[in-house]
Amino acid sequence: MTQNFLQWVEIDQKAFSHNMRQFRRLAGKKSLLLAMVKANAYGHGMIPIARLAIETGADWLGVHSLEEGICLRRESLTCPILVSGYVPLNRLEEAVEGGLRLTVYNRESVRKLKSICRRLGKSVRLHLKVETGTYRQGIPLRNVFSFADEIRKGKGLILEGISSHFANIEDTTDHSYARYQKKNFQEVIDELEAGGFDIPIKHMSCTAAAILFPETYFNMIRTGIGIYGLWPSKETYLSCLLQKRRPLSLKPVLTWKARIAQIKKVPSGSLIGYGCTYKTTRKTTLAVVPVGYYDGYSRRLSNQSYVLVKGIRAPLRGRVAMDFIVIDVTDIPGVKQEDEVVLIGRNGEEAVTADFLASLEGTINYEIVTRINPGIPRIIV
Ligand SMILES: Cc1ncc(COP(=O)(O)O)c(C=O)c1O
Structure with a gap:
């Protein structure tokens, strides 16, 4: 079949399953495993990877955009799907209709969702994104409680999750900033719990955190690069050795x-x-x-x-x-x-290796694989 192609990307199903098993083992029974399939599954092909991920132990799928979420739903993927990026106000209704979980950090979005849910007689599951120090998307710590309260009072709005994202857990063997972010996250959870909130799903762990810090798992890990068989960075590998942990055996997919x-x-x-x-x-x-x-x-x-x-x-x-x-x-x-x-x-x-090309270009393996043109056929082998 590949005879017909000028170029193609082969996806090694066995290697992918092997990597998934390792993260499944790390997550254990206490934590859900979310497989990040955004950006065309880091260039690997979103639909086939999403199916393989679910078959090999992922509980949830993570995407960046509404379009990616809808695309998965159209392919009959019925599992929980969390949209981690921004959804424009005038497209929030599609997210509700598609049963997608949304990451929220703007009151405008929450209010719009409330009116959509009222009109449609539907509900939507929301995950608060907390600003713990990455300064990307997120609700400032001091505003989280009142934000959560607004959701609590909104008919049809279900406060299902609370999340955050590490800024430099991959970039260093000094993890003091990661610990600072984790502390901020924990404090906000404690404040919410003291105020009577019981948010079922708490998550902030990416691949590097999943490998290095079980204390960041809470009850879901969101793994991307690792399930594709790539290490987040040399520093992550080194940190693993410094912690006297046996490094995972990741196989490029x-x-x-x-x-x-x-x-x-x-x-x-x-x-x-x-x-x-x-x-x-x-x-x-x-x-x-x-x-x-x-x-x-x-x-x-x-x-x-x-x-x-x-x-x-x-x-x-x-x-x-x-x-x-x-x-x-x-x-x-x-x-x-x-x-x-x-x-x-x-x-x-x-x-x-993607790491070798990344080193030649002064970038990271993430960029090397993610930017492979989505139009190139992906073939499962
Ligand atoms: C919000 C969020 N969670 C999880 C991940 C997964 O990170 P990694 O690929 O390092 O596991 C990413 C990746 O960029 C992300 O943006």
Whole structure:
């Protein structure tokens, strides 16, 4: 089937299940496991991953947008779905109709939801997002109680959850800021409980927190990058060792492949690609691969990265163009048109990891996998 594609992304079902099992084990019986499938499941393909996640132990799915939530519902995913991002006021009704859980931190949104629920005779489950120190979405600590009270008084509004998000748990081995945020979260929960609130689901743990700090689980963990087999950062791995914990064995789930469009032999001194940034220093066999920055293969990798052909490294020559890269296959015997190229993933003894590409580009593995163009077919293997 892949013969029909110029490029495609293979999803290793076994690796995904393996990773899910580990997070399921961490969550245990006391905590729900929410699988973050936003951003096209971190580039892995939202629908197939959502199904696999539910089959392999996820209790909830997490998305960023209303559109993602609706898309899951259209695919008959009936499990609890939490929208973690902002939903425009004039689209809140669709969220209620779709039975999506909403993250809330604006009174306007809550009031609009109240009138929608009254009009439709329906209810909506809400999760308060508390500002504990990330300064992204969130209700300032001093306002949480009155915000919760407004929800409590609103017919049709169900205060199901309270959440927060860590700012730098992945970036350091010094977790004092994370502890400060956790303390803020705990204090607000204590204040609410003292005021008679009994909010069933409390959550603030992402992958790094799930790996490093069981005390942040409360009763749900929201794991993203880890279920795709990638570590949130080197610091998370190191923190794990410093805490004398055995690191999880995470298996990367995604392999990105393409097919060679043309092979050509060029003389020494040939200038390759836009800007003529590479000049061959020997007689060279080049392969043209129909992948470019439109597909999510960054132009910053120009003349820097390599791909794998027959398990051997083939360096990029010249700039990454919108739809093409050019690789040097002089030292790889027998390469021909339509042979497979691995852009990310394992091939024989070699691997190109998302972490490696991230280090070349000065970014993080999250960005490398998430930006793979959603139009590229995802195939479960
Ligand atoms: C609100 C929220 N929760 C959980 C996650 C999952 O984080 P991670 O991929 O590090 O597990 C994210 C990711 O950005 C997020 O924004």
